[in-house]
Amino acid sequence: MKDHEGRDGHEDHEGHAMKIPGQHAPSDGPEALLTVEGLVKHFPITKGLLRRQVGAVQAVDGLTFDVRTGETLGVVGESGCGKSTMGRLITRLLEPTGGRVAFQGKDISHLGVAGMRPLRRDIQMIFQDPYSSLNPRHTVGTIVGAPFRLQGIAPEGGVKKEVQRLLELVGLNPEHYNRYPHEFSGGQRQRIGIARALALKPKLVVADEPVSALDVSIQAQVVNLLDDLQDELGLTYVIIAHDLSVIRHVSDRIAVMYLGKLVELTDRTSLYTKPMHPYTKALLSAVPVPDPKRRAKRERILLKGDVPSPISPPSGCRFHTRCWKATDVCKVQEPPLLALEPGHQVACHHPENAPEAAAAGTSGG
Amino acid sequence: MTTAPAPGTGDAPTAFLDVRDLRIHFPTDDGLVKSVDGLSFQLEKGRTLGIVGESGSGKSVTSLGIMGLHTVGQYGRGRARISGEIWLDGKELMGADPDEVRRLRGREMAMIFQDPLSAMHPYFTIGHQITEAYRVHHPDADKKTARKRAVELLDRVGIPQPDRRVDDYPHQFSGGMRQRAMIAMALVNNPELLIADEPTTALDVTVQAQILDLIRDLQKEFGSAVIVITHDLGVVAELADDILVMYGGRCVERGPAEKVFSEPRHPYTWGLLGSMPRIDREQTDRLIPVKGSPPSLINIPSGCAFNPRCPYADVPAGGITRTERPELRLVGGDGAAGGGRHWSACHMAEEERARIWTEEIAPKL
Numbered sequence: 001m002k003d004h005e006g007r008d009g010h011e012d013h014e015g016h017a018m019k020i021p022g023q024h025a026p027s028d029g030p031e032a033l034l035t036v037e038g039l040v041k042h043f044p045i046t047k048g049l050l051r052r053q054v055g056a057v058q059a060v061d062g063l064t065f066d067v068r069t070g071e072t073l074g075v076v077g078e079s080g081c082g083k084s085t086m087g088r089l090i091t092r093l094l095e096p097t098g099g100r101v102a103f104q105g106k107d108i109s110h111l112g113v114a115g116m117r118p119l120r121r122d123i124q125m126i127f128q129d130p131y132s133s134l135n136p137r138h139t140v141g142t143i144v145g146a147p148f149r150l151q152g153i154a155p156e157g158g159v160k161k162e163v164q165r166l167l168e169l170v171g172l173n174p175e176h177y178n179r180y181p182h183e184f185s186g187g188q189r190q191r192i193g194i195a196r197a198l199a200l201k202p203k204l205v206v207a208d209e210p211v212s213a214l215d216v217s218i219q220a221q222v223v224n225l226l227d228d229l230q231d232e233l234g235l236t237y238v239i240i241a242h243d244l245s246v247i248r249h250v251s252d253r254i255a256v257m258y259l260g261k262l263v264e265l266t267d268r269t270s271l272y273t274k275p276m277h278p279y280t281k282a283l284l285s286a287v288p289v290p291d292p293k294r295r296a297k298r299e300r301i302l303l304k305g306d307v308p309s310p311i312s313p314p315s316g317c318r319f320h321t322r323c324w325k326a327t328d329v330c331k332v333q334e335p336p337l338l339a340l341e342p343g344h345q346v347a348c349h350h351p352e353n354a355p356e357a358a359a360a361g362t363s364g365g
Numbered sequence: 366m367t368t369a370p371a372p373g374t375g376d377a378p379t380a381f382l383d384v385r386d387l388r389i390h391f392p393t394d395d396g397l398v399k400s401v402d403g404l405s406f407q408l409e410k411g412r413t414l415g416i417v418g419e420s421g422s423g424k425s426v427t428s429l430g431i432m433g434l435h436t437v438g439q440y441g442r443g444r445a446r447i448s449g450e451i452w453l454d455g456k457e458l459m460g461a462d463p464d465e466v467r468r469l470r471g472r473e474m475a476m477i478f479q480d481p482l483s484a485m486h487p488y489f490t491i492g493h494q495i496t497e498a499y500r501v502h503h504p505d506a507d508k509k510t511a512r513k514r515a516v517e518l519l520d521r522v523g524i525p526q527p528d529r530r531v532d533d534y535p536h537q538f539s540g541g542m543r544q545r546a547m548i549a550m551a552l553v554n555n556p557e558l559l560i561a562d563e564p565t566t567a568l569d570v571t572v573q574a575q576i577l578d579l580i581r582d583l584q585k586e587f588g589s590a591v592i593v594i595t596h597d598l599g600v601v602a603e604l605a606d607d608i609l610v611m612y613g614g615r616c617v618e619r620g621p622a623e624k625v626f627s628e629p630r631h632p633y634t635w636g637l638l639g640s641m642p643r644i645d646r647e648q649t650d651r652l653i654p655v656k657g658s659p660p661s662l663i664n665i666p667s668g669c670a671f672n673p674r675c676p677y678a679d680v681p682a683g684g685i686t687r688t689e690r691p692e693l694r695l696v697g698g699d700g701a702a703g704g705g706r707h708w709s710a711c712h713m714a715e716e717e718r719a720r721i722w723t724e725e726i727a728p729k730l
Contacts, residue, residue, distance in 0.1 A: 078569035079540075185658045215419040216596060220640035220654030227651070244570065245599075249642035249652065272644070286574035288599030289645045290638070292622040295603060302578065303571045306539040 032066035033104060033204055033236050034090060039063040040098035041085050045311065058310050059085040061260035062099070064337065067204065072230065072237040074251030074268075076244055076283070080307050082260040083240045087208045090238065091125050092116050103204070121151060124197040128209035130189035134181040140167070140192055141177040147199040166195040171225060187218035191225065198229065206238045211246060223250060244287050248272055256280050259310055259318040262337055266344040274353035276346040279319050317349065325350045378452035380407035381590055382431075382558055387449035389423075389430050396663040400426040402614040404449075408607075410557060413584060413591040415605030415622065417598060417637070419659050423614040424594045428560045431592075432476055433458060433466040453558060472502040475551035479563035481543035485535040491519070491546050492531035499553045518549040522579060541572035545579065552583065559584075560592045565600060577603050598641060602626060610634050613660050613670035616693060620707030630696050630709040630718050632675045635726045646730065653729060669712060677721065681712040 042056035060082040067073050067090075077083045088094040090101055092108055101109045103119060111119070127133035134143055144163045148155060155162035164174035170191040181189055190210065197205055210226065211219040223246065229235060241247050247254060254271045256264040256279065264277040275281045282301040289298070303322045308314055314321045320330040329349050337347040340354050389401040401423040408414045418424045429435055431453075435445035451458040453474065458466055478484040486494060495518065496511035503511070512531070519527035522545040535543055544564065551559060561580065565573040581604060584591050593604050601608055601622070608625040610618040610633065618631040629635055639653030657674040660666055668687040672678045678686045689712070696707040696715060711718060 078571065187658055215659065216598070217419060217636055217640045217655035218658060220652035221656075223642070223652055224654060242570065245642040245644045248644060248648070268648075283570055284644070286570045287644050288573070288577065288597065288603045290598040290602045290626065290641060290643065291645060292602045292605070292626055294645065300574060302575055306541050306572060307569070 031069055033069045034067040034238075035102040035105075036066065036090060036099070037064050037102075038099035039086070039089060039096055039101060041082075041089055041094060042097045055311055058260050058313055060089060060096075061313075063257075063262055065255055065262060065265055067236060067238055068253075069203075069236055070234060071252040072239060072250055074247040074254040075238065075240045075257060076242065076247045076254060077257035078242065078283075078307050080259070080310055081257040082310070083242075083257050084208050086257070087125070087206050087238065087240050091123050091206050092119075093125070117151075121147075121200040122203045124200070124202040124205050126190075126193050126197050126205060126207040126210050129213055130186050130193055131181075131213075133193055134189055136181055139178050139180055140172075140184075143181070143192060144195045144199060147196065151200060153200065162199070163195075166199055167192075169198070169229070170195045171221075185218075186214050187221060190214060190218075190222055194222075194225065194229070198233065198235075201233070202235070204236045204238070206240070208240045209242070210239065212241065212243065219246070226250065244284060256283070259307065259313050261318055262345075262347065263319065264344075264346050265337070266346075270341075270344050276340060276344065276351040276353050277319075277348050278323050278325050278350070278352060281352055317347075378455055380452075381410045381454055382408040383450070383452040384427075384431065385450040385452075387427065387430060387451065388447065389426050389435065390446045392444070392446065393663070398662045399614050399665060400662055401430065402665070404611075404614075404616055406609055406616065406619060408558075408590045408592065410590045411584075411588050412606045413593060413604050415601035415608045416592060416594045416611060417596065417601050417608060418611035419596060421659050421662060422611040423662070424611050425562055427611075428476065428562050428592065428594055431458075431558075432470060432474060432560065433463075434470075468502075471498055471556070472554045473556055474558040474560065475554070475556040477544075477547055477551050477559065477561040477564050479566050481540070481547045481567075482535060484547060485543065487535055490532050490534055491538065492516075495519070495531075495546070495550045495553055498550050502554050514553060515549070518553055519546065522546070522549045522552075522583075523575075524549075540568055541575065544568060544572075544576055548576075548579065548583070552587065555587060556589060558590045558592070560594070562594045563596070564593065566595070566597070573600075580604060598626075598637060610637070613665050614662060615670065616708075616710065617671065618707075618709040619693070620696070620709075624696075624707045628696075628707075628719075629722065630707070630715065631671075631711050632677055632713075632718075633671050635722065636674070638730060639726065643730070649729070653726075669710075677713060680717065681714075686712050 039060055040062055041060040042058050044053045045055040045057065046052060047054045063086060075083045075086065085094065089096050092111065096109050099109065100107055103123065108116065108119060141160065141163055144166055145159045148159050160177065164177055167174045167176065172188060172191050181192065184192065211222050214222060230237060239247065239250050248268060251268055253265065253267050255262055256277065258279050264271065264275065264280045271280065272284065275284060282303050285299065285301045305322055308321055316332045317330040317335050320326040323330065335347045335349045337345050339345045340351060385405045387401055387404045391398040391400060404427060406414065416424045416427065430447060431451055435447060447459065449459060453469065492512060492515050495515040496508065499511045499514050500506055516527045516531050519531055524530050524542060524545055538546060564580065565576050568576060577600065593601065595601055605622045608620065608622050609616050610631065612633050618625060618629065618634050625634065629638065636655035640655060642652060655674050660670055666673050668689055669691050672686040691710040691712045693708045693710045696709055
C-alpha cells in the first residue's frame with residue numbers, strides 16, 4: 001500500500017501517515033527535511049552472455065534516519081560501508097532497490113528524471129574530487145551558470161551578475177568568470193563546485209568528502225566556508241567523510257555506518273564522549289592524534305583484519321567478525337537500531353557506556 | 366648510536382644518514398621547478414624522522430633523491446639537476462657509481478610507497494616479487510631459501526596463512542594486506558634505512574592504526590633508521606622522534622617531535638596546527654586556516670617563501686621577509702641540554718615568536 005507517484009500533496013500525505021510506528025520513530029526536535037526509511041541499494045553482479053545475476057553488492061542495506069531542517073548530519077565509515085551510495089540515493093542520483101526517501105514529506109524514491117527536476121533546485125551535491133567534477137572545457141561562468149540554464153531560471157540582473165555574486169560569496173574573485181578550471185588550485189576548484197551547488201538556493205546540500213582531496217591548510221578554509229554559508233543561507237547539510245576529526249568539527253548529529261548498515265546515530269557530544277557501539281569506539285581510538293606526548297598513554301583498540309566484502313556480508317551483526325565483544329547471539333541475530341538513550345540510537349547486542357536497564361534488556365539473551 | 370642528530374659542519378659525516386644542502390631542480394618548458402632547494406638533515410639508526418608538508422613542498426622528491434631514483438643529467442627535458450651531498454653509513458651517494466647505488470638500494474635502503482597496488486606488479490605473485498628482491502641481493506640463495514624468507518616476512522607483518530598467501534597475486538589482497546606485503550618486500554634484506562612515503566594515506570582509519578603499529582614494532586625489532594613522509598600531523602605524532610616541516614622545497618622547522626608540537630617556532634607550523642580539527646581537544650568553533658595556497662615551485666616568493674601567506678610578515682622591520690631568505694637558526698641558543706636540537710627559519714625575533722605562540726596561537730587551538 002505505497003503510493004509512488006504522489007502527484008499532489010493529498011495523496012502523499014496519506015502515504016506518509018502510514019509510517020510504521022517503531023523504535024526508530026525520529027524527530028523530537030525540529031521538523032525533518034528528509035526522511036529515509038529502510039533504504040536499500042543492491043548492485044547486481046552479472047555473469048556470462050545472458051548476464052544472469054549471480055549475486056549483489058549490498059552497498060546499502062536498510063537505513064532509517066532523518067535529516068532535520070538547519071542541521072548538519074555527518075556520516076562516517078570506512079571505505080565500502082555504503083556512505084557514498086547513501087549520498088547518491090538521497091540526492092536521487094541512484095534509484096533505491098527498496099525503502100523510501102521522502103523530501104519535505106514527498107516520496108521521491110522512484111521519481112523519474114522529469115519528476116525530480118523541480119526538486120533538483122532544492123537538493124544539491126558537492127563532490128569529492130575538484131578535478132573530475134568540473135568540465136575542463138567550460139569556463140567558470142558556464143559551470144556556475146549551468147543550473148540557471150538547465151532549470152530555465154532567469155535570476156534578477158542576469159545570469160552573469162548572479163554568477164559573479166556567487167563567486168564572491170565563496171571567496172573567489174568575480175573577475176575570474178571567464179577562466180577555465182585548470183587555472184585554479186584544488187581549493188579554489190572546490191569553491192567553484194560549492195558556488196555551483198548553491199546557485200539555485202538549495203535547501204539540502206549533500207557533500208561527499210568535500211575536503212579529503214585538499215591540503216591541510218586549504219581544508220580548514222573550505223570547512224570554515226561551509227560553516228559560514230550554512231549560517232548565512234540557512235542550509236541543511238549531509239556531510240559524508242571518513243575523517244573523524246573533520247566530521248566532529250562540522251556535524252550536529254553523526255551517523256556511523258558499517259557495511260551498509262547504520263550502527264550508531266546520535267549527537268556529536270554523545271558520540272565522541274560515550275560511544276556505545278564497539279565499532280565507533282574502535283574507530284575513535286584509531287584516529288592518530290597530533291600530540292606526541294599522548295602516544296604512550298593512549299589506549300587503542302586494534303581491530304583485526306579488514307572490512308569484509310559487501311557481496312557476502314557476515315550473518316547476524318555484520319561487525320561480529322572483527323568485534324572483541326562478539327558472542328554467539330551476534331553471529332545469528334542482527335541487532336536492531338534502538339534508542340538506548342533519548343536521541344542515541346545503537347545497533348548492538350553488547351553496547352558500551354549503556355544505561356543499566358537498556359544494557360540488560362538487549363544483552364540478556 | 367641513538368644520540369641526537371647534530372648539524373653537519375665538517376666534511377666527515379656526523380650521522381648515519383647525513384643530507385647536506387640537497388637541491389633537486391627540474392627544467393621544464395615553463396621554467397625551473399625548484400622542488401628541493403637546499404635541504405639538510407641528519408638521522409641516526411633507531412630513530413624516526415617525520416617529514417611533513419603539503420603537496421608540492423618537495424617531500425616525496427627528497428625521498429626519491431635519497432634513493433637515487435631521479436634520472437639525472439645536464440641535458441634533455443624532465444631530467445633532474447641534483448646537487449648536494451648524501452652520506453649513508455659513511456658512503457657518499459651523490460658522486461657514487463650508479464652500480465654502487467643500485468647495490469645499496471633494496472639492501473641498505475628500502476622504500477614503502479603510498480599506493481601498493483601500483484607499486485606492485487600485477488602479473489607476478491606476491492611471493493615472486495618478494496623473492497626477487499631477496500635474490501637480487503643474495504645471488505647465492507636458491508629459490509627455496511628465498512621463498513622461506515618471503516613466508517617468514519609475510520608472517521612477521523601479519524599476513525594470515527603466509528605459506529598459502531605467498532602464491533597469491535596482488536589483486537587477491539585487500540588494501541591493508543597489500544601494504545603489509547609491501548612492507549615485507551622492503552624489509553626482506555634487513556635495510557638500515559627505510560623510507561615510507563605516505564604509508565597509510567590510502568588506508569582506512571582502523572587499518573591505518575594497524576600499519577602504524579606494525580611500522581613502530583618493526584623499527585624496534587630491526588633498529589633501522591626510518592623516514593616517514595606524510596601530510597598528516599597525526600601520523601607523524603604517532604611515529605616520529607624528530608620532525609622536519611617543509612615548505613616550498615625548504616625546511617622551515619626541524620626538531621624533536623615534542624618540541625615541534627608543543628613549542629613550534631614557525632608561523633607555517635602554527636598554521637598547520639590551527640588548520641586541523643583536533644579530536645583530542647575541546648570542540649572549537651572555527652578552524653584557523655592559512656590564507657592563500659601553497660606557492661608554485663617555479664616562482665617561489667622572494668625572501669621567506671611563506672611571506673605572502675604569513676600573518677606576521679610585517680612584524681620584522683624593513684620588509685626583510687620579502688627580500689631576504691631566513692636561514693635555519695637554533696631555537697633557544699644551544700638546545701643540546703634538552704636532548705635534541707630545535708631549528709627554525711624565521712626573521713622574527715625568537716622572543717617575539719615565543720610570545721605570539723603562547724599568547725595568541727596556543728590558546729585558540
